[in-house]
Amino acid sequence: xxxxxxxxxxxxxxxxxxxxxxxxxxxxxxxxxxxxxxxxxxxxxxxxxxxxxxxxxxxxxxxxxxxxxxxxxxxxxxxxxxxxxxxxxxxxxxxxxxxxxxxxxxxxxxxxxxxxxxxxxxxxxxxxxxxxxxxxxxxxxxxxxxxxxxxxxxxxxxxxxxxxxxxxxxxxxxxxxxxxxxxxxxxxxxxxxxxxxxxxxxxxxxxxxxxxxxxxxxxxxxxxxxxxxxxxxxxxxxxxxxxxxxxxxxxxxxxxxxxxxxxxxxxxxxxxxxxxxxxxxxxxxxxxxxxxxxxxxxxxxxxxxxxxxxxxxxxxxxxxxxxxxxxxxxxxxxxxxxxxxxxxxxxxxxxxxxxxxxxxxxx
Amino acid sequence: xxxxxxxxxxxxxxxxxxxxxxxxxxxxxxxxxxxxxxxxxxxxxxxxxxxxxxxxxxxxxxxxxxxxxxxxxxxxxxxxxxxxxxxxxxxxxxxxxxxxxxxxxxxxxxxxxxxxxxxxxxxxxxxxxxxxxxxxxxxxxxxxxxxxxxxxxxxxxxxxxxxxxxxxxxxxxxxxxxxxxxxxxxxxxxxxxxxxxxxxxxxxxxxxxxxxxxxxxxxxxxxxxxxxxxxxxxxxxxxxxxxxxxxxxxxxxxxxxxxxxxxxxxxxxxxxxxxxxxxxxxxxxxx
Numbered sequence: 001x002x003x004x005x006x007x008x009x010x011x012x013x014x015x016x017x018x019x020x021x022x023x024x025x026x027x028x029x030x031x032x033x034x035x036x037x038x039x040x041x042x043x044x045x046x047x048x049x050x051x052x053x054x055x056x057x058x059x060x061x062x063x064x065x066x067x068x069x070x071x072x073x074x075x076x077x078x079x080x081x082x083x084x085x086x087x088x089x090x091x092x093x094x095x096x097x098x099x100x101x102x103x104x105x106x107x108x109x110x111x112x113x114x115x116x117x118x119x120x121x122x123x124x125x126x127x128x129x130x131x132x133x134x135x136x137x138x139x140x141x142x143x144x145x146x147x148x149x150x151x152x153x154x155x156x157x158x159x160x161x162x163x164x165x166x167x168x169x170x171x172x173x174x175x176x177x178x179x180x181x182x183x184x185x186x187x188x189x190x191x192x193x194x195x196x197x198x199x200x201x202x203x204x205x206x207x208x209x210x211x212x213x214x215x216x217x218x219x220x221x222x223x224x225x226x227x228x229x230x231x232x233x234x235x236x237x238x239x240x241x242x243x244x245x246x247x248x249x250x251x252x253x254x255x256x257x258x259x260x261x262x263x264x265x266x267x268x269x270x271x272x273x274x275x276x277x278x279x280x281x282x283x284x285x286x287x288x289x290x291x292x293x294x295x296x297x298x299x300x301x302x303x304x305x306x307x308x309x310x311x312x313x314x315x316x317x318x319x320x321x322x323x324x325x326x327x328x329x330x331x332x333x334x335x336x337x338x339x340x341x342x343x344x345x346x347x348x349x350x351x352x353x354x355x356x357x358x359x360x361x362x363x
Numbered sequence: 364x365x366x367x368x369x370x371x372x373x374x375x376x377x378x379x380x381x382x383x384x385x386x387x388x389x390x391x392x393x394x395x396x397x398x399x400x401x402x403x404x405x406x407x408x409x410x411x412x413x414x415x416x417x418x419x420x421x422x423x424x425x426x427x428x429x430x431x432x433x434x435x436x437x438x439x440x441x442x443x444x445x446x447x448x449x450x451x452x453x454x455x456x457x458x459x460x461x462x463x464x465x466x467x468x469x470x471x472x473x474x475x476x477x478x479x480x481x482x483x484x485x486x487x488x489x490x491x492x493x494x495x496x497x498x499x500x501x502x503x504x505x506x507x508x509x510x511x512x513x514x515x516x517x518x519x520x521x522x523x524x525x526x527x528x529x530x531x532x533x534x535x536x537x538x539x540x541x542x543x544x545x546x547x548x549x550x551x552x553x554x555x556x557x558x559x560x561x562x563x564x565x566x567x568x569x570x571x572x573x574x575x576x577x578x579x580x581x582x583x584x585x586x587x588x589x590x591x592x593x594x595x596x597x598x599x600x601x602x603x604x605x606x607x608x609x610x611x612x613x614x615x616x617x618x619x620x621x622x623x624x625x626x627x628x629x630x631x632x633x634x635x636x637x638x639x640x641x642x643x644x645x646x647x648x649x650x
């Protein structure tokens with residue numbers, strides 16, 4: 001853990017009476033891209049601004065490169081910051097925008113020129129030096145903001161929802177670009193977003209937040225496949241949730257009973273006592289949907305018959321809401337080349353035991 | 364369709380345009396025409412087209428000196444309201460207080476009181492028997508009243524208290540329009556608070572500063588009441604001379620010529636401003 005370039009210890013932030021961040025501990029390793037993910041108002045931007053020095057912390061300590069920076073003002077922290085609306089200086093040329101940070105760093109004129117040119121090449125926008133920001137498109141402006149931040153060779157790059165002002169296609173392109181640039185330059189990056197796809201596709205590590213509290217921290221697969229609670233599971237994608245009770249163990253699988261008497265088998269087992277009440281969750285994408293009567297190979301458990309109640313065609317995928325005989329509705333997302341089922345078709349669902357997760361019951 | 368609708372804006376503007384035409388354009392034209400008339404020694408105004416009124420204005424340094432003083436006082440008013448206006452405008456743009464709108468309304472509050480009353484009230488404060496002198500005399504700090512009225516300083520004070528809101532609002536509007544992330548961005552790149560102000564806030568507020576300055580200058584240059592109420596004879600400005608000629612000596616042709624000279628001068632300044640800086644900024648702050 002001594003690899004950490006940014007550390008937060010017991011950081012608390014209060015605005016008047018509102019608790020924005022509650023006891024945050026964070027370790028960010030050098031060279032990684034870490035995402036703070038959560039809905040608006042969860043405190044993620046506040047944490048970023050505290051690391052940047054734009055907000056003071058009410059309690060706790062922040063360390064950058066092992067040095068406590070609570071009392072170090074913004075301009076001495078050597079951080080690159082990127083804002084949602086680019087925050088380019090509208091009255092300055094692109095050259096002066098990118099050169100801005102170097103001007104305050106005792107760099108010679110010739111060296112500034114060299115580094116600005118190189119930074120513009122890095123973001124693939126050479127030759128725009130003498131334009132004004134308003135003459136560039138949104139995507140180009142965001143690249144200039146990136147160039148302006150990396151040209152000072154910051155210890156950490158802080159990005160506050162940098163892509164959310166862009167339209168969908170551009171956002172995907174920029175997402176790749178930021179990701180490539182980050183791994184190319186090996187620059188430690190803290191990325192704030194409410195977009196789970198952005199977080200999953202770019203991050204080495206994701207910190208999921210809610211109401212100022214860290215909910216879970218881990219790699220993208222980990223937070224997606226093994227969420228620790230209802231909020232994390234729900235925030236990262238479509239889920240089916242069922243209250244359930246542990247019945248026992250059979251053939252190495254955990255046997256649980258869901259509310260209305262159905263039994264399911266789960267591979268996920270953390271040694272809970274029989275009778276323990278939990279919540280069972282299954283991602284909609286993990287449920288197989290086949291025509292009634294078709295066989296499902298290699299399994300006899302977790303198979304349920306149902307009727308397609310409604311179907312939503314989404315282009316690359318189809319959403320099925322399948323009503324089981326007892327009235328439960330299961331949300332299944334099928335990702336395949338064809339979507340043969342229509343409303344009222346009889347289907348069979350298979351919920352693979354290895355994709356069943358058990359989490360604490362919501363209180 | 365555009366054909367059909369092109370008259371509509373004009374129809375909607377017509378009441379205002381009619382008023383402006385009859386109550387502003389026509390009287391101004393009268394004044395311009397009058398300025399070429401001849402004043403007979405008998406006191407009659409004789410229609411004519413000749414330049415003797417203008418020649419009289421530039422005959423010696425008295426009237427041009429008045430013009431120069433008018434411009435100087437107007438520029439002093441601009442400078443003072445700029446310094447005194449920028450700080451509250453900056454405060455309004457930065458404050459997170461929930462009373463912000465209330466404070467801005469307070470800025471406009473003096474407009475609810477007649478300007479004459481506001482100017483007169485200064486006499487009760489600064490006059491020889493006014494509040495300040497009364498207190499100082501009673502406390503035996505001074506033996507004789509200090510003369511604080513009827514000089515350029517008191518005229519300027521009257522001007523500034525009247526013009527300051529125009530300056531504050533103009534600057535406030537342009538400060539408000541600055542992206543709130545620009546200063547944090549500048550700071551993250553290595554600027555101190557003061558450097559960020561110089562690099563970002565100040566240059567981006569210049570449109571408001573120049574719009575406010577123009578407005579204050581034009582209003583101050585044409586002003587008439589503050590020098591009359593708070594100034595002495597030596598503080599008269601162009602508008603006071605117009606009053607003196609037209610109402611005092613009933614010399615309409617010469618009074619008109621003075622008005623036209625002031626009008627042309629201010630017109631040229633506004634034209635130059637619009638040419639190089641654009642006048643639209645002023646409308647932004649007034650809306």
